[in-house]
Amino acid sequence: MRGTSTTVPLQNPSLFNNPQSSLAGALKGCIGSLDGACLEKLLLHCASALENNDVTLAQQVMWVLNNLASSNGDPNQRLTSWFLRALISRASRVCPNATNNNNLHNLERRLMSVTELAGYVDLIPWHRFGFCASNSAIYRAIEGHTKVHILDFSITHCMQWPTLIDAIAKRPEGPPSLRISVPSWRPPVPPLLNVSSEEVGLRLANFAKFRDVPFEFQVIEELNNDMLLGQLSPSTLQLRDDEALVVNCQNWLRYMPDDEQIKGVISSRDIFLDRVKDLNPCIMTIVDEDCDLGNTSLTSRIATCFNYLWIPFDALETFLPKESRQRLDYEADIGHKIENIIGFEGNQRIERLECCNKFSQRMENSGFMSVPFSEETIKEVKSLLDEHASGWGMKEEHDMLLLTWKGHNSVYATSWVMVPPQMDMRIHE
């Protein structure tokens, strides 16, 4: 096994091991064994073969991978199966006359009901961590305000808000009136619902009524993808002067195109942040995944992605059986992400995560300053994690909260306010 090799480089993007069959165990070298490192290398070789137009090699490696991967095996195999699928669809896209391209673009769309989604976001603390930290920060920020307006940019269809509504319902001085606005556009990624945003809003309204919280919900029609940036204005958003404005970005910023792909143009991501700043929110909560996928090189993206997405696969493995429907669905959604990251380039590759440090720098460059999370928030998050499997942990770095699985960073949660003008040290052109 790996013990026989003389160097054990940690920088080697190798992965965890598989249980060994005696046959494989007899073979020397990491390629002889069936561990994650082997699988990852094969994927990388396949990708590099594709990049080199070495079709022969690509096909051969794919064939091998096909026999090693399995969507129903152990975490390594499952993860690999999704990567392989993405590589195949990528390869097939360059051969338009052999197949109808459109069909391959349409990955299965699995739609959930709202209650299914409610269970889904709590399967592992991946989402709930961000919800908890953000809601706690928001709760503090709106203290003393009687009217609150939340601009919600997220992919989880308002799953975040029931707990906030519940918290503000119990506010000693009485709940504020709450308004939540969501854009009508949403990136075409899982999790997907089988009802519209309006329906979700109705249910939320119902719940708020049940908790005696004055509530309004609106879907901002003009905020579609093309117009998103242009329409982030107080009038389009129907901001009201007497409201405290909260901007919540949850797994959202990564879908704002960055300057890497649009040369010569200012990054849309930065424009988005600028526009938000102009709205003068009292707090901006941002949650995303700590992974750097901006690199243009396919092979480095595969390596990074493989070394990051093992986390949810490993976590699910600890408490759900191999055939668990929920687990398979969750993994399939991650597979959807892999498909985009590996299978596409340019404008079609919409998953553009950046790591928390780079993101932090971007925020500061845009004139935001970070707000540390309170002790109370940290306690809340910790007790949330205590209720999940024991591999989940948390750490604090420069005002950011990071969710960890077995010590590895997964999700970061941050909160920001604008730098007051007199303190603004940035150089203006």
Added chain:
Amino acid sequence: MPVDPDNSSAMNDSTGSGEASVSSSGNQTVPQNESGKKKRNLPGMPDPNAEVIALSPKTLLATNRFVCEICSKGFQRDQNLQLHRRGHNLPWKLRQRSSNEVKKRVYVCPEITCVHHDPSRALGDLTGIKKHFCRKHGEKKWRCDKCSKKYAVQSDLKAHSKICGTREYKCDCGTLFSRRDSFITHRAFCDALAQESAKALPEKPPNANEEPNKRVVASSSPPSTPPARSPATESQLPPPPPPALPPPAAPKPLMTPAIPPSTSVMSFVSSVQNPELRENPNPNSAGTATKQVIEETAAVASSSSSCSNVSTTSSSVFGSLFASSTASGSLPSQAPGFPDMFRAMAPELAPPSSTEPISLCLAMSHGSSIFRQAGQERRQYAPAPQPAMSATALLQKAAQMGAAATSSSLLMGFGVMSSNASSSNGQQEWSGRPIDTDAGLGLGLPCDAGSGLKELMLGTPSVFGPKHPTLDLLGLGMAASVGPTPGLSALIMGSNLDMATAGGSFGSGDFSGKDLGRNS
């Protein structure tokens, strides 16, 4: 080198017990990336400069790991040991900890089959690795009185006992939750709440057909009332009602279910409560549930316009690529690779006739019902389903088969040409177990790749030697000729083929901008 109490006890155990599986990197610093490339701290990777320590199983399980070097008394915690040592009136120098302490340490699991045996998956603290080892590879000696759950680590049992049966939140729909936030979130969106506020609903007959949204999975107890696939009802999921109407007026009926809460939610809840358990407490119901979800997913999908345009062509791509050994041969209509999603995609397919676990790998056994029960009781893992051949053997096979391949495109080989199901060799290739197919790879390798591979298996591993032109199988208009494939040989050779040496090749230098997939 000054005596370091922490290190010395580790070394004592290692040398004394003789069981140490100190990895070859042992207590040495991990070597830097050989190519001199700027090192990256990849996400999910611990500090590359960290010292990797592999303690022996005995050490990890020992309760008194910290041993006083003077009187050999053992302690559970380092702090306790330090306190004790003060009592020995040591000279000042020996009292101090070594300055080597500042180096970050990571710990690997000695169990070879374990995920955390690899240094890139090391755990950051000693307690963590001890707990991990005990939990995963140790015996479960601790047992909860109330619910009989077993734990290997006593603190896990304590943590569990705190919440066992204490907090339970129950939604009006009957679902139970152990965590308040998931209860609240569910409640906000649950039909039961909507119904309650509407207060205008007739009593609902115990007919599961009318609850498309509520059904997560069928309940476990009554197989007699399976959630029928009711496309008619499903198709009632239309645009939402105008805001003026109360929710229950929506086409979806929102009534109290007659059937008890869904199994999957229950299992989910119980699964969440039992992080240590691998086995599903209700294997039968889970099986049933899975099947019914499959049907349900198909039903839901059939009504959703966004799903319906996925044709069987894409099913056939993966179906033929990943056909199971039980494939009937009509590959376009069977898509066992990603079972449920394909069924969801192609509602015209018959519902699965079995819930047999289907894997991509043809050679893999379907004995993935080997849950972890047995494995957990002992250190030995019950192995996950393994391909019958090792990667090396597979690579060799790929090379052999390549030699006898017929000509067809990559995609034909992968079975994309669904209309030529009978004539395309590619599909035939994939329908059987790979180790049985001798008729060629079917991947469309007209060139004599096989001999090239063999030659290079023996030859020198020039990983990414001069790029050889290959046949223009993808129709890209490139020059075609026969050539060896150095890459595959390198894989086969690959004992030390790590990214460090190949790093230069993989880096952005040579390959960027040559993406095949760059369309725009």
